[in-house]
Amino acid sequence: MEELTHYIGGERVKGTSGRFSDVFNPATGEVQAKCPLATADEFAKAVAIAEEAQPDWASTNPQRRARVMMQFVHLLNRDMDKLAEKLSSEHGKTFPDAKGDVQRGLEVVEYCIGAPELLKGEYTDSAGPGIDMYSMKQPLGVCGGITPFNFPAMIPMWMFAPAIACGNAFILKPSERDPSVPIMLAELMEEAGLPKGILQVVQGDKEAVDAMLDHPVIQSVGFVGSTPIAEYIYGRGCSNGKRVQCFGGAKNHMIVMPDADMDQAADALIGAGYGAAGERCMAISVAVPVGEETADRLIEKLVPRIEKLKVGPYTAGDDVDYGPVVTKEAKEKILGLVQSGIDQGAELVVDGRDFSLQGYEDGFFVGPHLFDKVTPDMDIYRQEIFGPVLSTVRAKSYEEAIGLAMDHEMGNGTAIFTRDGDAARDFSNRINIGMVGVNVPIPVPLAYHTFGGWKKSMFGDLNQHGPDAFKFYTRTKTVTARWPSGIKEGGEFNFKPME
Helix, strand or coil, X not given: CEECCEEECCEEECCCCCCEXXXXXXXXXXXXXXXXXXXXXXXXXXXXXXXXXXXXXXXXXHHHHHHHHHHHHHHHHHCHHHHHHHHHHHXXXXXXXXXXXXXXXXXXXXXXXXXXXXXXXXXXXXXXCCEEEEEEEEECCEEEEECCCCCCCHHHHHHHHXXXXXXXXXEEECCCCCCHHHHHHHHHHHHCCCCCCCEEECCCCHHHHHHHXXXXXXXXXXXXXXXXXXXXXXXXXXXXXXXXXXXXXXXEEEEECCCCCHHHHHXXXXXXXXXXXXXXXXXEEEEEEECHHHHHHHHHHHHHHHHCCCECCHHHHHHCCXXXXXXXXXXXXXXXXXXXXXXXXXXXXXXXXXCCXXXXXXXXXXXXXXXXXXXXXXXXXXXXXXXXXXXXXXXXXXXXXXXXXXXXXEECEXXXXXXXXXXXXXXXXXXXXXXXXXXXXXXXXXXXXXXXXXXXXXXXXCCECHHHHHHHCEEEEEEEEECCCCECCCCCECCCCCC
């Protein structure tokens, strides 16, 4: 069985803790590799290497740092299929989804090629008599990131690309469930010209996380995962004086107005609710049709579409709509929540509990589920399921529908489907949620805007990628300079050489 490694100081390094986590093939349920779990001492070695390497990288001008990003984009395109293949084999998502994972990370790297422009400071000439004032954006030093299993390529690149473009060193602690792609990305960065030690990958669990949060050299920490862990990391990191941004869970609502194109809305819910097996923080997990007639029409459109969904391994290619979930525990949690929905009185319209795939009976596959007549007090409404389960909550009015989304403790993403511009404008302005779609079911901003939720979906002041990333990974220094005049009356320059 393959024993995976860390990536420290430009080398693949075996773990020394003696502790490992199983890496599964989600389609078969078989253990395909073992991932080492680092000790605090192993993490500290990576920090020491990063601390030594970072000053030279920081003194490299932004244009040269941008050239590394340009070459990295070329290498990502060259190895796209190779990266997607490995990603699919450990995560389980379909090959097109895996390529999309890499592509959305690549787009942030492309944005980071603009580092010379994004890192420019400000200048005020003659702010006072003989006084000039200017600001500089300088790197923090050594930064850290803790990334989730569901996007093992995209989210690491969302973190390390801007951090490194700003002149920082970066230590990544990826998910131990699919840990191989981050190391492949680090190797490609060095092939692109990045000095050794600037990007390192330390595999691990809570011990490595706490080591990152407690180490005095680490200046900032980024995290994406569940809300309880986001709160823990934010609190511990901030208490240690670090700059921290943490992105937590989601419960994304899609309001369907009576005037919506019902075929368009149904198609959107299929992709947003069941794509990637629902394992994404921007998945739509709650449909909110306004009015009984709207709800009945929507359910009528959804059921045949859901029943036609094809579930299978990524090796089946384009014939599969989504693959397995990541672990047996994830499958059991999803099915447990489905059962709670039944027990609490929701109507299970499409039942995927008995789904089984011939030849892959031990895989972590979950059939698609559709609930109707869900109420806000039910567990399937309150909790993030992170699986192929769509809940329908019928609202009597637009005000009731928007109130559902606004009252939920999560505030990551939301959408409205309507032909009414006034309703869409009111929704966009009033909703207390960070990312809003108008006839767009998964409103993930492009790389040159910023990504981030509100309420318990995000802890911190600055979002991911876009301009916020360059603010997060830099400090502003302002210089006020006065130069005594050496010019005499009549224009003669009075200059005395230094003795």
